[in-house]
Amino acid sequence: MDMLWLALAGFILLAYTLEAISGFGSIVIALSLGALLLPIDQLLPVLVPLNICMTGYLTWRHRYMIDRRLLLGMILPGMLLGTLIGYALLPWLDAALAKRLFGALVLWFAARELWRLRHAAAEPPRPLWLGRLLSLGAGISHGLFASGGPLLVFALAGSQLDKARLRATLVTVWFTLNSLLTLAFLLDGRLLPALPQVASYAPLLLIGIWLGERLHRRFNEQHFRIAIYGLLLATGVLLLAG
Template sequence: MTALAPYALGLFILLAYTLEAVTGFGSIVIALSLGALLLPIDQLLPVLVPLNIGMTGYLAWQHRAQIDLTLLLGSILPGMLVGTLLGYWLLPWLDAGLLKRGFGVLILWFAGRELWRLRRASTLPQRPAWLTRLITLGAGLSHGLFASGGPLLVFGLTGTHLDKARLRATLVSVWFTLNSLLTLAFLLDGRLIPALPQVLGYAPLLLLGVWFGERLHRRFDERHFRIAIYILLLATGILLLAPWRLP
């Protein structure tokens, strides 16, 4: 790492966590994609995942009245928990580079499709329950591999017609639960303790991210909120497919 790399990573973290405070997802996948230009992914995750707990825990508590508990406990968390555990278990045996590129292609397809649909003002088809559960399982698998299940979960939730406040509150509750589980796993496998100085050093950026994000969230109307999510996903997909790395 160069002397400026820790400051660059701090800027990436501030941007990513501001965006998650606005939309309810995206902090780790954005910070991970940008941070991977500086550090290996396996060194970034033990820093980014515990940081995410602080922010999502605060937002989940602050907006707890807007959480859709029926959807969260009945449809989302069971599949996400199973998928996350499976992804964490499979990671050492899988080609992370190939998975990352495949994930980027999937995100680009989804974001492009949804932006085209919004432009054409077309309605969403009703998705069968089994397909939603399968997508949720895939989102959990992605979360176990990259701590980045948000894009697939948002895809799985299209058609549920949650407004922006309920969608954000429900999503941050998912990430708080799953990232608490991943942090415990990092503690048990020995990766958390060496990362704690960086976690504590970057923690003040969460306060700024939440402060900026809460204000931006209130300024978005429903349509602009959806467009912002899909543009965020397009940028994420491009970053995941980018072949370059800084020396």
């Protein structure tokens, strides 16, 4: 078991290095790889508190670029409700089924992003009702797996926000929802036993950011994203295969 948690340390370092290079979601990568070795319900109380350290810093740093109308009017209402629903459903999910559902989500997301990169296809804006429905679904996914990003990015495809404002708004979403999940883990008793691991992994965030910033200029971003999505595609297949 110690070797499994040591392997998770490597996955966390990889995930935060990749996020620093490309801006890609660290929890999706760390949870996808970690779920090959450990149950999702054991990983979440470790990965979610780690994530709020980075997202809290980025939310404060870019607070003036947050689109509050989009955040409060469309994203957060549905995602907060969905996160509560997903959190309530997680104890009722069989561990093997949860792993396969997450694998299907990762596989869909990676395949979709690879297709978009290959075809450079622009997507039309979503109708408001569909955006809110997808935000609810993203919240349920976040409550189950702390990974609502794939569905939320799909919901916001075609939005008129520039990349900087969209990034600042999304980071605020993850900070808000992961803070809520961390509080839930505290109340249900799962956070305190995980705190020693959270503390031991925390320095990896700083190392990952430092490495990512040093490597950022040495890679072609599109090629790097193809490699990341290819890794997630293979991981999704392995998760589905059990």
